[in-house]
Each structure stands twice: as structure tokens, then as C-alpha cells.
Amino acid sequence: MTFLAPGYLLAAGLAALGAFGLHLLSTREPRPEPLPTARFVPETPVRALRLVARLSDVPLLLLRILIVLLVGAALARPVWTLGKDPLARIVVVDVSRAVGEPLALVDSARTALDGADIVLLFDEAVREVPAASAADTLAAWAEARTADQTAARAGGDPTPAPAWSPAMAGPGSLTAALIAARRAGSRLRDRVEAVELVIIAAFVEEQIDEATRSARALWPGGIRAVVVPPATDAVRAAGANESGVRIEWADSGATRLWSARATPDTVSAVGAGDVVLVHAFERAWEPRIEAFDDDIGTATDEIASAAPSRRVYARWVDGEPAALEWIEDDVCVRSFGFAVPDDGDVRLRPAFQRFLAGLSAPCGEPPAFEPIDEDVMHEIAGPAEPAPATELERAELRATSMMPWLLAAALVLALLELAARRARGRRQEP
Amino acid sequence: MTRAGDAFALDTEDAALLDAVRGLRWPARRPAPGGRVGDHVSRMKGVGAEFTEYRAYRPGDEAAHLDWKLLARSGRAFVRLSQERTVLPTTLVVDASASLAYPSDTHEKWHFARRITLGLASAVHHGSDPVALVVASAEGAIRLPPRTRRGVVHEFVRTLAGVQPGGNVSLASLLGGDAATGRIVLVSDFLGLSVDGESDPLLGLAAQWTAAGREVYAVHVLHAAELDPPRREALVTDPRADGVKRLLGRRTRAGYLAAFGEWRRRLAHGWRQAGAVYTEVVTTEPVARAVRRITSAGAASPERGGRG
Numbered sequence: 001m002t003f004l005a006p007g008y009l010l011a012a013g014l015a016a017l018g019a020f021g022l023h024l025l026s027t028r029e030p031r032p033e034p035l036p037t038a039r040f041v042p043e044t045p046v047r048a049l050r051l052v053a054r055l056s057d058v059p060l061l062l063l064r065i066l067i068v069l070l071v072g073a074a075l076a077r078p079v080w081t082l083g084k085d086p087l088a089r090i091v092v093v094d095v096s097r098a099v100g101e102p103l104a105l106v107d108s109a110r111t112a113l114d115g116a117d118i119v120l121l122f123d124e125a126v127r128e129v130p131a132a133s134a135a136d137t138l139a140a141w142a143e144a145r146t147a148d149q150t151a152a153r154a155g156g157d158p159t160p161a162p163a164w165s166p167a168m169a170g171p172g173s174l175t176a177a178l179i180a181a182r183r184a185g186s187r188l189r190d191r192v193e194a195v196e197l198v199i200i201a202a203f204v205e206e207q208i209d210e211a212t213r214s215a216r217a218l219w220p221g222g223i224r225a226v227v228v229p230p231a232t233d234a235v236r237a238a239g240a241n242e243s244g245v246r247i248e249w250a251d252s253g254a255t256r257l258w259s260a261r262a263t264p265d266t267v268s269a270v271g272a273g274d275v276v277l278v279h280a281f282e283r284a285w286e287p288r289i290e291a292f293d294d295d296i297g298t299a300t301d302e303i304a305s306a307a308p309s310r311r312v313y314a315r316w317v318d319g320e321p322a323a324l325e326w327i328e329d330d331v332c333v334r335s336f337g338f339a340v341p342d343d344g345d346v347r348l349r350p351a352f353q354r355f356l357a358g359l360s361a362p363c364g365e366p367p368a369f370e371p372i373d374e375d376v377m378h379e380i381a382g383p384a385e386p387a388p389a390t391e392l393e394r395a396e397l398r399a400t401s402m403m404p405w406l407l408a409a410a411l412v413l414a415l416l417e418l419a420a421r422r423a424r425g426r427r428q429e430p
Numbered sequence: 431m432t433r434a435g436d437a438f439a440l441d442t443e444d445a446a447l448l449d450a451v452r453g454l455r456w457p458a459r460r461p462a463p464g465g466r467v468g469d470h471v472s473r474m475k476g477v478g479a480e481f482t483e484y485r486a487y488r489p490g491d492e493a494a495h496l497d498w499k500l501l502a503r504s505g506r507a508f509v510r511l512s513q514e515r516t517v518l519p520t521t522l523v524v525d526a527s528a529s530l531a532y533p534s535d536t537h538e539k540w541h542f543a544r545r546i547t548l549g550l551a552s553a554v555h556h557g558s559d560p561v562a563l564v565v566a567s568a569e570g571a572i573r574l575p576p577r578t579r580r581g582v583v584h585e586f587v588r589t590l591a592g593v594q595p596g597g598n599v600s601l602a603s604l605l606g607g608d609a610a611t612g613r614i615v616l617v618s619d620f621l622g623l624s625v626d627g628e629s630d631p632l633l634g635l636a637a638q639w640t641a642a643g644r645e646v647y648a649v650h651v652l653h654a655a656e657l658d659p660p661r662r663e664a665l666v667t668d669p670r671a672d673g674v675k676r677l678l679g680r681r682t683r684a685g686y687l688a689a690f691g692e693w694r695r696r697l698a699h700g701w702r703q704a705g706a707v708y709t710e711v712v713t714t715e716p717v718a719r720a721v722r723r724i725t726s727a728g729a730a731s732p733e734r735g736g737r738g
Contacts, residue, residue, distance in 0.1 A: 042682045
């Protein structure tokens with residue numbers, strides 16, 4: 001048995017010692033001694049607190065120590081462990097738009113997924129999928145993604161699904177993947193000796209940013225990097241033949257693809273391509289679901305005719321689309337569901353300048369799917385050894401299955417203690 | 431109180447004490463009433479060898495007392511007077527109440543009071559004065575009549591050795607009918623007196639004694655632990671009074687010391703108001719020194735009438 005929060009056990013031990021010490025204090029009447037001049041002592045209550053060499057009320061003391069230790073053990077969150085496994089595996093799979101051959105990725109992942117403890121899928125956000133069904137989930141995603149790519153190569157309209165669908169097509173973020181992997185590793189900390197991290201990804205330049213190195217440094221061991229082929233030019237060039245760009249803002253009345261949110265909230269960042277704007281944006285609009293799938297049947301004719309093919313141009317930090325783009329009459333139309341801040345520091349930042357520059361780029365501007373430099377790859381991979389579990393941060397404390405039983409036992413003992421105390425009080429009454 | 435047999439009980443400390451006070455005299459504070467020839471200045475004028483003054487002859491004076499040489503020189507008849515010397519009977523009253531039986535295991539306070547009594551008896555005896563003993567206990571009084579014979583001190587030793595202090599004795603009721611003359615010495619802790627220390631019948635009795643010309647000595651016996659009780663928490667009881675049970679500790683110690691000090695101050699004032707010589711003796715003091723202090727306590731009196 002191990003304890004997730006052993007500090008409580010130590011505190012309970014100290015409290016038990018305190019109870020022991022208190023039982024060495026007695027409030028009994030001291031043994032009388034004659035003093036001829038006793039009459040000159042001021043009259044006070046004669047029961048005095050005194051330290052005695054003998055424990056008082058031993059049964060009560062035992063009950064109290066048991067209560068304290070049980071509560072301490074419960075708060076220490078004990079878990080039964082029949083020995084730690086030597087190694088656990090976390091598999092992180094790239095499902096971003098940078099993956100060129102989804103089926104090849106599934107093949108590469110199959111071996112790693114066999115016996116994996118935690119499986120994470122990432123593009124610009126990270127989701128955990130059940131390890132047992134991870135292979136099936138990936139296969140379904142690969143099938144949908146392959147169909148989209150085939151359509152794009154054929155000159156048709158790809159139909160990217162919303163970001164929260166397994167068949168996603170957003171940019172990938174290795175930083176997010178590494179942070180999610182570290183959190184997942186923390187959950188395995190108390191069960192295994194070491195944790196192996198496998199990342200199956202395209203490892204292209206668009207997937208790293210300034211924080212990637214810091215995020216990598218948080219993982220205390222080596223990373224097994226499995227590189228899959230990035231997307232090809234044919235895929236990236238889809239929709240790049242339009243001339244001119246038109247910008248629409250939902251705040252300015254261009255609401256054919258946007259509906260007002262029931263409860264506007266504030267979001268701290270929005271990302272467009274490789275640009276991330278950090279600002280307290282007010283999110284007052286949300287995309288109409290018809291904007292993504294004409295077959296739903298709820299779209300008006302106007303929407304259906306005006307936006308036959310849309311892709312997400314910008315996303316909120318939680319993955320929800322913040323801007324859409326499509327080609328309409330040979331013009332690239334970008335519709336934004338947020339307002340650019342009029343003033344403030346954000347307008348002075350380089351990211352904002354890049355954002356402005358990107359607004360005039362043609363639709364479907366392909367990201368630079370250049371492979372990550374070898375030195376950087378070497379840095380990401382790190383040493384060959386898996387991460388020692390002890391070096392992983394402990395996961396947030398949670399209740400364990402033994403906790404309620406221990407607390408219940410402590411409660412029963414507390415009731416017993418109360419009864420014993422009352423019985424003692426009755427015995428002491430004259 | 432119980433009395434032991436007549437076994438001779440002069441232990442090493444008693445013997446050392448008697449040796450230390452050998453030769454000690456206890457002069458009277460003022461001229462004593464006339465009586466047997468003794469060591470103290472008498473109020474009576476006589477015709478002894480110690481000339482003091484002349485007095486004109488009065489009819490009735492014995493002719494043998496005339497100063498014939500003066501008559502021959504001056505033609506006037508004078509009687510030659512001299513200072514008489516007399517004895518001062520002394521009664522030692524020692525309190526054997528339960529409060530003297532302290533500490534309960536050693537009875538150090540009682541033994542100290544007993545030795546003070548023996549030391550004073552020895553001083554009285556060396557002055558050839560009759561000395562009497564009264565032991566005041568709960569079962570009554572043990573009285574040894576005034577004697578000057580040899581061995582009287584040892585008789586006191588044997589008597590006091592057989593006494594076990596106990597009970598609650600009222601010295602006033604015990605001594606109320608005492609009409610003896612001379613000096614009376616009370617050796618006690620006076621805890622049987624009223625709490626205010628000034629209005630007890632014993633003090634009234636002492637005032638009557640001093641008014642009648644008796645010398646009264648109040649020897650207040652204190653145990654060191656009464657003046658500086660142990661600092662640990664203790665539940666103390668009064669051996670003289672059932673039901674007195676107080677907690678003596680850190681919080682009450684200062685109050686105790688203040689109350690006890692005030693009571694002693696008022697007690698001393700009461701005794702002095704009654705004309706008595708009041709002396710405090712503490713068990714930590716050597717007994718011989720305490721005895722010398724008591725016997726010299728009346729030396730400041732202008733009416734002092736002894737030789738020593």
C-alpha cells in the first residue's frame with residue numbers, strides 16, 4: 001500500500017503524540033499535603049492541571065489515537081499497489097493537418113499503441129482517448145482524413161469537420177502535446193517505475209513554437225519520436241488559386257455564419273495559423289453549425305450558396321473556430337467572429353503584425369510543412385532512457401477507494417469515544 | 431499527645447545545644463519582686479553588701495542598720511540601704527499543637543520549638559532561677575513545677591522527648607487561671623490565635639500579665655517552608671482545621687506570601703502592644719543563636735535589672 005499524500009500520515013502521527021501528551025496532563029485534585037499556614041493561601045478551585053508520570057484514561061487515549069491515525073490515513077489517500085510496474089507508455093499521436101498519410105500514421109502507431117497506458121491525440125489541442133480503443137479511433141480518423149485529402153487532390157471541396165471531431169484538420173502543437181504528456185505522466189507516477197513517451201507525428205516546423213523547448217525540458221526522460229510523412233504540396237495547394245481577399249467582421253453585421261452567444265465570455269488567446277494573439281478577447285459570437293456542413297439541412301439557401309466550402313482560419317484557445325475562410329466568386333473571403341482590439345499593447349506586438357499581414361494572404365495559404373531541423377529533433381528526442389516516475393510531478397490529489405472506509409471507521413470510533421467519555425463522566429459523578 | 435517513658439532522651443543535638451548555651455544568663459528586664467536571694471535586681475531595698483543610698487532613720491528601724499560612723503561624724507542618724515538581689519521564677523510554655531508537627535515525617539518544627547525551650551530553660555537554670563514547664567497539648571497540659579535543683583533541665587528533656595504534637599490547643603484557655611509570678615515564655619507558632627492576630631484572648635491575657643509586672647516573651651516558631659513554600663503545585667491542608675484545603679501554586683503563591691506576611695506583622699504588633707517581647711525564630715537558624723537572640727531581646731529596656 002502506498003500513500004498519495006504521506007504528509008497527512010506524518011501530521012496524524014504528530015497529532016497522536018499530542019493526544020498522548022495531553023493524557024499525561026491531569027486535572028485531578030493533587031494529593032493533599034499538610035501546611036500549618038494553609039489558611040493564608042487564597043481560595044481557588046482546587047482541581048489543578050498537572051503533569052503526571054502515569055497515563056490517564058488509557059482506553060480513551062487508544063480510541064483517540066486510533067481516530068487521529070485513521071483520519072490521517074484517509075487524508076493520506078492510500079492505494080493498494082501490488083508492486084509497481086517497471087514501465088508505462090504514453091503514446092501521443094499527431095492528427096493535425098501536417099500529417100500527409102494518415103493510413104501510414106496508423107500503421108506506425110499500431111505497434112506503439114499495443115500495450116500503451118495512455119493515448120493522446122493532438123493537433124492544436126490535445127485529447128485523450130481510451131487506450132483500448134485508440135487504434136479504432138485512429139483508424140476512423142485516418143479514413144475520414146484520407147477521403148478529404150483525396151477530394152482535395154481531385155479539386156473538389158474538402159469538408160473539414162469541426163475541431164472537436166476526431167477527423168480534425170487543424171495545425172498541430174507539439175508544445176501542447178508535451179504538456180499534456182507530462183500531465184498524463186503524473187497520473188502514472190505512483191504506479192510505475194518509469195514512463196516511456198512515444199510521439200508519432202509529422203514533426204514539421206509549424207508544430208513548434210517558442211515554448212516547445214521549455215515544454216520539452218519538463219519531460220524528465222527521453223522521447224521516442226516516430227516521424228510520419230508530412231502533407232504533400234498537392235494537399236497544401238488546395239484553394240490557393242483565388243484572386244483578392246475580402247474580410248468580414250461579425251461585429252460589423254456580417255453574421256450569416258455567426259450567431260450571438262447566449263452568454264458572452266472572455267477568452268485569453270486566439271490563434272490564426274502560426275500566429276497567437278494573447279489578449280482578453282470578448283467572445284460574443286459562435287459559428288452557426290450550418291457553416292460546416294451543408295447536409296445538416298438547417299442552413300438557409302443564402303448560406304448554402306454563399307459558403308459552400310469553408311475552413312477554419314482562426315481558433316480560440318479552447319479549439320472553437322474564431323474565423324472562417326472560403327472562396328466565393330474567385331475571391332477569398334474571411335469572416336471573423338471576434339473584434340480586433342482598437343488599442344493597447346496587443347497592437348504593438350510582433351504577433352499582431354503577423355496577424356495583420358496574414359489577413360491579406362490568399363485562402364488556404366499552406367503552412368510551411370518543412371521538417372523540423374535535425375538538431376531540434378535531436379533535442380526533442382533527448383536521452384534514450386524513459387523518464388523515472390519519481391521525477392514526474394505528482395498528480396493532483398484525488399480521493400481513493402479506501403478513503404471513505406477509513407473515514408467511516410474514524411466516525412464509528414469517534415462515536416465510541418463520545419460514549420466512553422460520557423460513561424466516564426457518569427462514573428465520576430458523586 | 432502521648433508521653434513516652436522516662437528514658438533519658440538527650441540526643442547529640444540536645445547535648446550540643448546545652449553545651450553551646452552553657453553559662454548563658456537571662457537577665458530580667460526590670461527589677462523583680464522581692465523573694466529569695468537571687469541573681470536579679472529586686473524592687474526591695476535592703477541592707478546587703480551592695481550599698482546604694484542612705485535614708486534618714488525612722489522610728490522602728492533596727493538600730494543595727496544605723497551607720498554609726500556617719501552618726502559619729504555628723505551627729506545625724508542615717509540608715510545604710512543596699513540593693514537586694516532576688517530570683518525571677520520563669521515559666522516556659524511550649525505549644526504542642528498539630529501545626530508544630532511539621533513536616534509530617536520529621537516534625538522538624540516541633541523539635542526546633544522543643545530545643546528552643548530547652549535552651550531557654552538552661553539559661554534560666556544557670557541564673558539559679560526556678561524554672562517551670564508547661565506543655566500545652568490537645569489532651570491537656572503537662573506541668574512541671576518551678577525548680578532550681580540540679581537536673582531540672584534534663585527532666586525537661588525527658589518530658590519533652592515523650593511529647594507527640596497533635597490536636598488544636600488554645601493557649602489562652604490553658605493559661606487563663608495561671609496566677610504565677612515572674613517571667614512567662616510562650617513558645618508557639620501562634621496559629622491557634624485568631625486570624626487577624628491582634629484581638630485574640632491570649633493577647634489580652636498577656637496584657638494583664640505585663641500590667642501585673644510579669645515579663646512576657648512570645649517566641650514565634652516558623653518553619654522555613656512556611657516562609658518560602660515549595661514552588662511546585664500542591665494542595666495544602668491545615669492540620670489544625672479540618673476542611674481547609676487550598677491550592678498553593680504559581681497563581682496563589684504571591685497571595686499567600688502577602689497574607690502570611692501581613693498576619694505576622696499584625697501578630698508582632700499585637701504582642702508588643704500587650705507589652706510582650708516578640709521574637710521570630712526560623713528553623714533554619716541555629717538553635718543556640720536563636721536562644722541568645724531571645725534572651726537578649728529585652729536588653730533594650732531601660733528598666734533592665736540583671737547583671738548579665
